[in-house]
Amino acid sequence: IRDLAMASREKYTQAANRARVDQVLASIEVYETAFYKYVELQKSKEQSVAGMLKLVVELEAAVMELKAALMQQTQGKALVDSATLNSLMAASEIHETFLNSRGCAKDYIAKERPEDAAACQEAILSLLDKADRLAVQLQGGQQASLRRVLAAARGYKDGLTAYAAAVDAQRGAFNAMVEAARKAIGDCESFRVEQVERMEAEIV
DSSP: OHHHHHHHHHHOOSHHHHHHHHHHHHHHHHHHHHHHHHHHHHHHHHHHHHHHHHHHHHHHHHHHHHHHHHHHTTTTOSSOOHHHHHHHHHHHHHHHHHHHHHHHHHHHHHHOOHHHHHHHHHHHHHHHHHHHHHHTTOOHHHHHHHHHHHHHHHHHHHHHHHHHHHHHHHHHHHHHHHHHHHHHHHHHHHHHHHHHHHHHHHHO
């Protein structure tokens, strides 16, 4: 389209006609800039998703490791102390919250609805809160497992935030493309009408 506009510009000698073509070229440039930004943002989204998928695996493994470590404390005991039971329940809640956040994230990535992003962020924040409260009850290897849970959850949260920012920016780039395209089409049509009217006036 740019090449056609440039070729058309060279055919005109009057400054006014060239100025009209320049308007179209300016809209094309705005469109191209927005398009390349849109493409880059798509790559950014894909990178965020790849990172989140990796962290999902790490988070799942860390949660299961934590639950296994807590279960080991109950081996060979007829009665389990309340602290261990509370820790096991908290670990189970963390796992359930993680699964919920993953489901919300899948919905958000598939549909890119703000409400899904908000639900996922809320679930991750709840997971982090539960993990922070559990931390004071754990010791040794259990603490190490929980630290891995926290690190993966925070990374997952950051990945979701980056993805959401790219979605918003991409929406802005798309709107800029649409606006530029509409302006270019409008300028072309009004210029065409002007040329037709000029030719008809010359014939008369």
